[in-house]
Amino acid sequence: MKSRKPGTVLCVEGLRVVRGRAVILDGIDWRVERGQHWVILGANGSGKTSLLSALTAYLTPSAGTVELLGAAYGRADWRELRRRVGLVSSSIRQMIGDDATALEIVAGGRDAVLNPTGRVKPAARRAALATLRRVEAAVLADRPWGVLSQGERQRVLIGRALVAAPPLLILDEPCAGLDPVARERFVRFLDRLGRRRGGPALVLVTHHVEEIAPVFTHALLLRAGKAFAAGEKARVLTTARLSETFGASLRLRRDRRDDYTLRLAQE
Numbered sequence: 001m002k003s004r005k006p007g008t009v010l011c012v013e014g015l016r017v018v019r020g021r022a023v024i025l026d027g028i029d030w031r032v033e034r035g036q037h038w039v040i041l042g043a044n045g046s047g048k049t050s051l052l053s054a055l056t057a058y059l060t061p062s063a064g065t066v067e068l069l070g071a072a073y074g075r076a077d078w079r080e081l082r083r084r085v086g087l088v089s090s091s092i093r094q095m096i097g098d099d100a101t102a103l104e105i106v107a108g109g110r111d112a113v114l115n116p117t118g119r120v121k122p123a124a125r126r127a128a129l130a131t132l133r134r135v136e137a138a139v140l141a142d143r144p145w146g147v148l149s150q151g152e153r154q155r156v157l158i159g160r161a162l163v164a165a166p167p168l169l170i171l172d173e174p175c176a177g178l179d180p181v182a183r184e185r186f187v188r189f190l191d192r193l194g195r196r197r198g199g200p201a202l203v204l205v206t207h208h209v210e211e212i213a214p215v216f217t218h219a220l221l222l223r224a225g226k227a228f229a230a231g232e233k234a235r236v237l238t239t240a241r242l243s244e245t246f247g248a249s250l251r252l253r254r255d256r257r258d259d260y261t262l263r264l265a266q267e
Contacts, residue, residue: 007034009167009201014064017050024050026225028064037194037202039212042222043246048205051222052172057082069167083112086161086200089172093153098146102137102156103128105145109160127163135159136189151182155189169200175211183211191215209237214258221245
């Protein structure tokens, strides 16, 4: 085991996942330090979902280690470790009842409850309201889930994930289902969120470079279950590397605002 830096939030070493004869993840080494925000890119079947499942203790690795703030899955209470990872994913979104208000949903995040019943306690209410303000969604507090737009729902889910003050926030394809305008607004929101002092390290999982806000500092490229490249965003996100990652001839462009676009080379 390598020595840990004091600022290490997440450390993955030699992570391997095998199911039957299929090797899903093969020797992943990856580290997230405080102050870093990472984007994970990869084609379908590259291992992104399995990596997230391992990071959130929903999948047991065949080999290797996953440590969060120095505590290793398998040697610490996985339920407590899971509370330290905020997760925003479509699977959570689909399990929320239409009548639950934004405040109730965020308050439930303190105890990892999706559809809390009964009156929200004063302390939980205060924490939920403060978190809704933090994610620029205070106006939604009393609105039921069933009437929220997709973009509003994503902000509420981020609030739910942040209310317990996790050191790590994972966003699993948060722009899925958003129209182009809503996506652009959400990307700008993520940029502001990532720049807040004392906030968590962000990990964004996506297929689209257009969803990478300027605040993201590092990138991990997955290809056939392996870490094809990892490091500072400017060094990792290149035309050549992304072409190999997605198995196609691509052209990457980066503008003055640090926004990216990716197209087929012949376009």
